[in-house]
Amino acid sequence: xxxxxxxxxxxxxxxxxxxxxxxxxxxxxxxxxxxxxxxxxxxxxxxxxxxxxxxxxxxxxxxxxxxxxxxxxxxxxxxxxxxxxxxxxxxxxxxxxxxxxxxxxxxxxxxxxxxxxxxxxxxxxxxxxxxxxxxxxxxxxxxxxxxxxxxxxxxxxxxxxxxxxxxxxxxxxxxxxxxxxxxxxxxxxxxxxxxxxxxxxxxxxxxxxxxxxxxxxxxxxxxxxxxxxxxxxxxxxxxxxxxxxxxxxxxxx
Amino acid sequence: xxxxxxxxxxxxxxxxxxxxxxxxxxxxxxxxxxxxxxxxxxxxxxxxxxxxxxxxxxxxxxxxxxxxxxxxxxxxxxxxxxxxxxxxxxxxxxxxxxxxxxxxxxxxxxxxxxxxxxxxxxxxxxxxxxxxxxxxxxxxxxxxxxxxxxxxxxxxxxxxxxxxxxxxxxxxxxxxxxxxxxxxxxxxxxxxxxxxxxxxxxxxxxxxxxxxxxxxxxxxxxxxxxxxxxxxxxxxxxxxxxxxxxxxxxxxxxxxxxxxxxxxxxxxxxxxxxxxxxxxxxxxxxxxxxxxxxxxxxxxxxxxxxxxxxxxxxxxxxxxxxxxxxxxxxxxxxxxxxxxxxxxxxxxxxxxxxxxxxxxxxxxxxxxxxxxxxxxxxxxxxxxxxxxxxxxxxxxxxxxxxxxxxxxxxxxxxxxxxxxxxxxxxxxxxxxxxxxxxxxxxxxxxxxxxxxxxxxxxxxxxxxxxxxxxxxxxxxxxxxxxxxxxxxxxxxxxxxxxxxxxxxxxxxxxxxxxxxxxxxxxxxxxxxxxxxxxxxxxxxxxxxxxxxxxxxxxxxxxxxxxxxxxxxxxxxxxxxxxxxxxxx
Numbered sequence: 001x002x003x004x005x006x007x008x009x010x011x012x013x014x015x016x017x018x019x020x021x022x023x024x025x026x027x028x029x030x031x032x033x034x035x036x037x038x039x040x041x042x043x044x045x046x047x048x049x050x051x052x053x054x055x056x057x058x059x060x061x062x063x064x065x066x067x068x069x070x071x072x073x074x075x076x077x078x079x080x081x082x083x084x085x086x087x088x089x090x091x092x093x094x095x096x097x098x099x100x101x102x103x104x105x106x107x108x109x110x111x112x113x114x115x116x117x118x119x120x121x122x123x124x125x126x127x128x129x130x131x132x133x134x135x136x137x138x139x140x141x142x143x144x145x146x147x148x149x150x151x152x153x154x155x156x157x158x159x160x161x162x163x164x165x166x167x168x169x170x171x172x173x174x175x176x177x178x179x180x181x182x183x184x185x186x187x188x189x190x191x192x193x194x195x196x197x198x199x200x201x202x203x204x205x206x207x208x209x210x211x212x213x214x215x216x217x218x219x220x221x222x223x224x225x226x227x228x229x230x231x232x233x234x235x236x237x238x239x240x241x242x243x244x245x246x247x248x249x250x251x252x253x
Numbered sequence: 254x255x256x257x258x259x260x261x262x263x264x265x266x267x268x269x270x271x272x273x274x275x276x277x278x279x280x281x282x283x284x285x286x287x288x289x290x291x292x293x294x295x296x297x298x299x300x301x302x303x304x305x306x307x308x309x310x311x312x313x314x315x316x317x318x319x320x321x322x323x324x325x326x327x328x329x330x331x332x333x334x335x336x337x338x339x340x341x342x343x344x345x346x347x348x349x350x351x352x353x354x355x356x357x358x359x360x361x362x363x364x365x366x367x368x369x370x371x372x373x374x375x376x377x378x379x380x381x382x383x384x385x386x387x388x389x390x391x392x393x394x395x396x397x398x399x400x401x402x403x404x405x406x407x408x409x410x411x412x413x414x415x416x417x418x419x420x421x422x423x424x425x426x427x428x429x430x431x432x433x434x435x436x437x438x439x440x441x442x443x444x445x446x447x448x449x450x451x452x453x454x455x456x457x458x459x460x461x462x463x464x465x466x467x468x469x470x471x472x473x474x475x476x477x478x479x480x481x482x483x484x485x486x487x488x489x490x491x492x493x494x495x496x497x498x499x500x501x502x503x504x505x506x507x508x509x510x511x512x513x514x515x516x517x518x519x520x521x522x523x524x525x526x527x528x529x530x531x532x533x534x535x536x537x538x539x540x541x542x543x544x545x546x547x548x549x550x551x552x553x554x555x556x557x558x559x560x561x562x563x564x565x566x567x568x569x570x571x572x573x574x575x576x577x578x579x580x581x582x583x584x585x586x587x588x589x590x591x592x593x594x595x596x597x598x599x600x601x602x603x604x605x606x607x608x609x610x611x612x613x614x615x616x617x618x619x620x621x622x623x624x625x626x627x628x629x630x631x632x633x634x635x636x637x638x639x640x641x642x643x644x645x646x647x648x649x650x651x652x653x654x655x656x657x658x659x660x661x662x663x664x665x666x667x668x669x670x671x672x673x674x675x676x677x678x679x680x681x682x683x684x685x686x687x688x689x690x691x692x693x694x695x696x697x698x699x700x701x702x703x704x705x706x707x708x709x710x711x712x713x714x715x716x717x718x719x720x721x722x723x724x725x726x727x728x729x730x731x732x733x734x735x736x737x738x739x740x741x742x743x744x745x746x747x748x749x750x751x752x753x754x755x756x757x758x759x760x761x762x763x764x765x766x767x768x769x770x771x772x773x774x775x776x777x778x779x780x781x782x783x784x785x786x787x788x789x790x791x792x793x794x795x796x797x798x799x800x801x802x803x804x805x806x807x808x809x810x811x812x813x814x815x816x817x818x819x820x821x822x823x824x825x826x827x828x829x830x831x832x833x834x835x836x837x
Contacts (some may be wrong), residue, residue: 031750033418048591060704064747064756071468074504074585078294093588113789116439122289136401137353150351150362156355163355167292169746199355215440234584245703 017046021096025066029117038117040104051084051107052108055119068119075232078168082119083108086169088230098158110173112182126169129185133193133211137161137203155200162195162240164233171227171237183216187227187237188216195241197253209248217226218245254684255444259284260446263664267294268392268653269635270454271399272660273667274408275736277452277514280668284446286414286435288444288455288470288758291400295456295468296656299392300383300582301369301509303349303657304650305342307365311381315339317375318383322651323830325371325538325636325684326533326609326644327785327795327805328490331826334616334640338651338658345657354398355577356387367578368512371538371648371837380512384650387552389579395653413438415758416455417687419478420445422629422677425524428622429485430630431677434687438758441751443691444602445683449671450630452663453479453612453620454656456626457636459492460762461770462719463711466498466505470762475637477765479612480772484622484631485805488610489585489631489769490777491655491786493499493647494720498543498604500562506582506601508777510565511535515579517546517553518564518598530837537837540646547720556600566599577683603720609647609786610776611639613805613823618663624805624823630670630677641803644825645785694760700745706744710763711768713737716773723791726780734771741767757814768808769782775818776804797832801825 028036028169039159041058050072059066068091069079075093082091085099099105112119128144137151144232163231165188172186197205218241227237247253260279263270266287277283287294318339323330350356357365374381387394394705403410418434421814432447458473459465481484496517497506511517517535519525527544528535537545546563548556556562567575567583572595575583583594592599612633613621620631624733635656642655653743710733717730741764748756782796803823810816 029750029752059756060702064703065750067748067753067755071289071293071470072295072298073469074298074502075588076298076581077289077295077468079289079293095588120753127290130402134405136405136831137351144351148347148356148364151358152362153358153360159355163397164390164392165397166297181720196353199353201353210692 017048018044019047019101021054021101021145023058024060024104024106025051025118026108027118028115029065045096047095047101049096050092051081051094051096051105052080052091054096055107061180076166077092078166081110081168081170081173083110088174090168090170090232093232111172112179113169113242126172126186126188129189130167130192132185132205133189133208135192135196136198137199137202139201140203149201151200158200159195162191164235165191165195166233168232170230170232174226174230176224176226177220177222184220185212185217187241190241190244191235191237194244197244197247199214205253209244212244213248216246257284257443258443260448261450261452261667262286263452264433264456265455265637266291266410267454267635268296268395268399268656269660269672270452271403271453272657273454273634273664275399275402275406275666276661276664278406278408280384280665281671282409283668284409286411286416286433286446288302288413288415288474290412291403291410292396294396295471297393297396298466298468299395299506299653300389300505300507301512301652302367302386302391302650303346303395304369304372304383304648305346305385305654306383307341307343307346307364307366307385308328309359310366312374313381313383315342317381318342318378319371320376322370322642323422323644324377324835325458327648327835328640328801328830328832329644329784331334331641332828332830333826334642336828337616338642338654341658342654345654349395349657351399352398352402354387354394356385357506361621367509368536369649370508370511370536370542371533373533377532380533384509384512386509386579389581390508392653411435414444416474416478417690417761419452419482420683421482422680424677426646428628429677430628431679434684434690436687438753443684443687443792445679447676447679449674450632450701452618452665452667453633453637454635455637455826456662457608457764459605461710461766463715464498464503464602465605466495466503466599466621467605472762473511473765473769474762475633476611477768479620480768480808483808484620484628485613485807486610486772487613487805488641488803489608489806490780490804491609491645492540492542492605493607493786494603495606495608496539496546496603499585499601500600502589503604504585504589505565505604506565506585506599506644507579507605508539510567510579510582513574514570515565515567517542518566519549520556520560521554525549525554533837536645539649540788541837543720544788546603556658560599560614561678562602565601566598567594568596568598577636586739605719607647607652608636608643609639609641609643611637614638616662617638617666618659620741623693630674632663632667634659645787658791690761691757694744694746694757695749697745699745701734701740701744703746703763705746707763707766709733709765710737716772718777722777722787722789724778726770727774730774731778734767734774738767738771772806772818776806776820779820781806801832
C-alpha cells in the first residue's frame with residue numbers, strides 16, 4: 001500500500017495567522033434596558049477559529065456580561081444556534097474565514113422565540129412542540145421480545161437522516177411561517193415525528209400523522225427550504241416534511 | 254429562596270442521569286436538576302459504541318468482556334463490579350433497542366457490532382466485534398433515546414439549575430444526605446431541594462486540561478460539591494487521554510475509526526503501533542496508544558513543522574465505508590481542518606477525555622463516606638462516580654455501558670430507598686453556603702480574572718500531569734495550583750446581574766476545577782508507580798506490592814482554616830483474575 005503524502009496540511013501552519021475582525025453583536029438585558037442594541041467588538045483572531053471562539057474572546061477578555069449558551073463546541077450538543085450574518089448557524093461550526101471577515105460579523109439571537117438576554121432565547125415553546133408529536137417509540141406488542149427487535153438495514157436506513165437532529169432549533173427559527181405564527185409546530189418537531197413515522201418498529205404512525213394534520217401542522221409549510229439550508233447536521237428537512245405530507249395523503253409510510 | 258420536596262433528586266441529565274430518571278420516576282416522585290437542557294449533555298458527543306457480548310457477529314461472552322475490562326484497567330478494577338458491568342451489558346443494550354435506539358443492523362436484522370480498543374476474543378487472542386453502534390453517533394442516539402423515554406414517562410426536569418451544594422445532616426452519629434442546593438440560571442434564585450435520595454450523575458471534569466474532548470461545561474461540579482462536604486474522591490490521578498483528538502483542538506475522533514481499519518502513522522508513514530502492541534496494534538488500550546504516540550513525537554518522528562502530532566490515516570478505506578460508518582468524524586475533519594479524509598491523513602494528538610476516578614460507590618450506586626461506610630440517601634453513577642469498573646484505564650465503549658448499567662442500578666436503588674426512608678431534617682440555614690458564595694463573587698472587587706486563572710490552570714495541567722508525569726512535573730503542578738487557588742480568592746466578575754449570569758457560573762465552575770485539580774495532582778504525586786493512565790517516568794513499572802489499591806482523597810480543614818488533601822487507600826476487589834503483565 002502506498003504511504004500517503006504527509007506534508008499537504010502542514011504548509012500553512014507556521015506563519016502568524018491572526019487578523020482583526022469586528023463582531024457586531026445584538027445585546028439585550030432587561031435588567032439594564034428594555035431596548036435591544038448593537039454593540040461592536042474588535043478582535044484579533046485566527047480565521048480558522050470558530051465564531052464561538054470569537055464570542056469567548058469577547059466574554060473572557062472584553063465584556064463578561066455577554067451571554068450565550070454553549071457546551072460541546074463541535075456541533076453535537078445544539079446549544080449555540082444563532083443568527084450569524086443573517087443566517088442561522090451553530091457558532092461552534094462556523095469558521096471565521098468562511099463568513100467574510102473583511103466586514104463586520106453580525107451575531108443575533110435566533111428569531112421567533114422570546115429573547116431573554118443577549119443571544120439566549122426561551123426554548124420552551126420549541127421543546128413543547130417537540131413533545132407534542134410523541135417523540136418516542138410506540139409499539140403494541142403485548143409481550144416484549146426477549147432479544148432485540150429485528151430491523152433490516154434498508155428499514156433502518158429509511159429514517160436515518162432524521163435521527164441526526166440535535167434539537168438546536170436552527171431550522172424552526174429560520175422558518176418564516178414560524179416567525180409569523182408561533183403556533184406552527186415547526187420543522188424540528190416534524191423531523192422528529194418523521195423519525196418515528198418511518199421507523200419500521202413503530203406502530204403509532206397514524207396518531208402522529210393526525211397530530212400533524214392539525215391546522216398548525218405540516219400543511220402550514222410553504223416549502224421555502226430555509227430549514228434545510230439552516231440545518232447544521234445536513235438533514236434534508238424540507239424533504240422530510242414533504243414525505244410526511246405525502247404520507248398524510250396516501251396513508252402509506 | 255424556595256424550598257422544594259421530592260422523594261428523589263437526580264443531579265445531571267446526561268446518559269446516567271436520564272437512565273436513572275426513567276427508573277426512579279416509575280417508583281418515586283423525582284426531580285432532575287440539570288445545568289444544561291438534557292439533550293445538550295456530553296453523552297451526545299460519544300461516538301464509537303457501547304460494548305456488550307451479544308455475539309451477534311462472532312463468538313463472544315461476558316466473561317471475556319470482564320477479563321478485557323480488568324486487564325484494560327491494569328488490574329485496579331474491582332472485579333465484582335466489572336463482572337456486573339459485562340453481564341448486564343447485554344440487557345442494557347437490549348433495553349435501549351426496545352426504547353427505540355436505532356442501532357446499525359447486520360444483514361440478519363440484529364444489532365451490528367464492530368471492533369474496539371482492548372476488546373478481545375478469549376483473553377487477548379485477537380480483536381473481537383463487541384461494540385454495538387449507530388454509525389459514529391452512538392452517544393447522540395443514546396442521549397436522544399433516553400430523553401425521548403423521559404418525555405414518555407413524564408420525567409420532571411429543572412433545566413439550567415446548577416447544583417452548588419450537597420446538604421448532609423448527622424442523625425444518631427450517621428451522616429445522611431438531606432438534599433441539595435441549586436442556583437437557577439434564568440433568575441439567579443436559590444432553591445433548596447429536600448430529598449430522601451440524591452443521585453449525582455453530573456459527568457466529568459476534563460476542563461482542567463487545555464487540549465480536551467470535553468465540553469466547556471464539564472467542570473466537576475458534582476465531585477466538588479460532595480468533596481467539600483467531607484466525602485472522599487477515589488482514584489482521581491487516573492485520567493484517560495484519548496489517542497485521537499483533532500490536533501490542537503482536542504475534538505474527539507472515535508476509536509471506531511481504527512476499529513473500521515484506520516491506521517496511525519508517524520512522519521515516515523510508518524505504522525508505529527506494530528512496534529508497541531504486536532497483536533492488537535492500533536487497537537491496543539488507549540493509555541498504551543497515547544503513550545506510543547507521545548514516544549514517537551519525543552523521538553522526533555512526529556509530523557508537521559513542530560513535529561507535535563501524528564496522523565490518523567483512513568485513506569485506504571473505501572469512501573462508502575467512511576460515509577456509512579464514520580460520517581460525523583470525517584465531517585469534523587472537513588469542517589475544522591479543511592481536510593478530505595478520503596485522500597488525506599488527519600493530524601491528531603492525544604486529548605484529555607475521561608476521569609476514571611470520582612465519587613466512590615458500591616455496585617448499587619451508594620456513595621461511600623470511607624472505605625466501607627455508605628452515606629444513606631446518597632448515590633452516584635456515570636463519569637462522576639468511581640465504582641470502580643474502569644480502574645486505571647477505561648476501555649472504549651465501556652463508558653456508554655457504565656452509564657446505562659449503573660445509571661439504571663442507581664435509579665432503582667435510590668427510588669427503593671426513598672420509598673421506605675423518611676426525609677432527613679435540613680441543616681440550619683441550608684442555603685447559606687451558596688448564598689455566601691454567590692454574594693461574595695457578585696460583590697468582589699478583586700483584580701483576578703476567571704479566564705486568566707483558568708488558562709493558567711489548563712496550561713499547567715497539560716504541561717505537568719498529562720500522559721507522562723514525574724515527581725518534578727507533578728510538584729510543579731501542585732505548587733501552581735496552590736498559587737491559583739490563592740489568587741482565586743481575589744477573583745472578580747463583571748456581570749453583577751441576576752438574569753442568566755453565566756459570568757458568575759463560570760467563576761464558580763473554575764473554583765470546582767481548582768479543587769479537583771489539586772486532588773488529582775496530590776493523588777498522582779503519591780502514586781509512585783505506573784499503571785494504566787497514570788504513567789510516572791521516574792517509576793515506570795507497575796508496583797502491585799505497594800500500589801494495588803485505590804486512592805481515597807479527603808478534604809481536611811485545619812484549625813486555622815487551611816485546606817489540605819489527606820490521602821488514604823482502599824483495597825481492590827479481586828475475584829477471578831490474578832494480576833499479570835499487560836501486553837497487547
